[in-house]
Amino acid sequence: MTNICNNLFFDAEAPILYEVDAHIVGSSPATRRMKQMLTAVSPSDAPVMLSGDTGSGKERAATAIHHASGRKGQLVAVNCAAIPGELLESELFGYEKGAFTGADERRVGLIEMADGGTLFLDEIGDMPLALQSKLLRVLESREIQRVGGREHIAVDFRLVTATHRRLTEAVADGKFRADLFYRINVLPVPVPPLGDRLDEIPELIDRMLRDHSEQNTHANLPHFAMDAIERLQAHSWPGNIRELRNVVDRAIVMFPGRMLHAAEVDNFLLLSETDGAPNGKAPGAGIAVGDQDAVLKLLQEKGAIDIRMILRDMEIGMIDGALQVCEGNVTGAAQALGLQRTTLIEKIKKYGIKKP
Structure with a gap:
């Protein structure tokens, strides 16, 4: 009976493992552990947090999660450190025509673009505090409002975040919201350095x-x-x-x-x-x-x-x-x-x- 159960478990995970292997190269003990964790977390809809040094391959791990998850929508990647804080909100939530100077037409935000797929927020530790609270509301309500808009838009996305920072220290220093940290750190996956x-x-x-x-x-x-x-x-x-x-x-x-x-x-x-x-x-x-x-x-x-x-x-x-x-x-x-x-x-x- 044990062998039969093991075979069924292996068969069920085989397509997921194939997708992970297709995106993650290597067979060292550290990489095998990461692949096992990615294979385990991919089918779930729960948030994943990838942690590791800069340049260690966190975006590739996020890509593996998305493709192994079976979600039909697209993977939308956002580097929170690369977009100025004052622009990040409009990039994520989109905006309505006339919401601010230069908003000549309606624009769909990146969160809305990830509907049915995966939203990858890289360097989440660099997100401004004010925007962290808005992201938390989206995760709780599964709705967004475009900047300057009143309509509540339902969104269904899988959240994957990444950071090279120690967010527990940022929480202790008041630089990262504790409630958001616990909301996004459901399935932590460390990405090993080269x-x-x-x-x-x-x-x-x-x-x-x-x-x-x-x-x-x-x-x-x-x-x-x-x-x-x-x-x-x-x-x-x-x-x-x-x-x-x-x-x-x-x-x-x-x-x-x-x-x-x-x-x-x-x-x-x-x-x-x-x-x-x-x-x-x-x-x-x-x-x-x-x-x-x-x-x-x-x-x-x-x-x-x-x-x-x-x-x-x-x-x-x-x-x-x-x-x-x-x-x-x-x-x-x-x-x-x-x-x-x-x-x-x-x-x-x-x-x-x-x-x-």
Whole structure:
């Protein structure tokens, strides 16, 4: 009887587990635990809170929950930290024509767009207190009012939130409502940092390259040799999976079709944890002073080095990486890169870089 029950349980969960596996790469103990929790919570309508370091893959986990839940509506993702507080309310609730200056027509809000689907509120800890109380009313009543409107609109959505903050401390400090915290923290799921999943780096790189190839069918992708993988696994990854994605993106741009070894990883791909430069060198240096082996290797492979192209590609990679880390915030990216904001804007336009 036990075996029969176990088989029935497995069969019932199989489609859910398939959806989770389709979105979450890896088989380390930390990732397996996360997948088990995602598989367990996905069928429910109860709120899920994803916690983990910035860049650890919380949005991908939210995507897995949505697709495994079977909900027919869309997944609507909102980064509460990326939208100014005074605009976040109108983005979430929508507004009626004439509600405020510039409201020339009715606009449906993101909560209403998530009706029948999943609303993912990333960085919920950055939501202003006044808006927290309004969100709590929506969760209790399952109704919204557009800004400037009187109509009560019924909404049916699954709420998934994410944060890298310790919300219990924010509650204690009066920066986050305790009643909202208990309302959204029904099913907590921790998302492990990349430092706990180092064995998965080859799988993650393979998935990233495959995703890029599907979007760019004629792309000439790089290849990572074993010593390059070992070098990546020795890195501390303060930026987690987002940082690894930036490394892969730089490799795609700078070394199309090339076999990459540890030297290329050190000199061109990894950013220093202290100054944002490759391997701790001056930005754009690429190859350390006196590193004759790296220079000879490039000369043997290419016959000549186009240093202007190398510096350009590195600058593009660094700007793109800073924008990713700062989630599209140009001011933050400029500070991280040591540039004036106007200078960074000019470079973004010059290189045609798309903000995330």
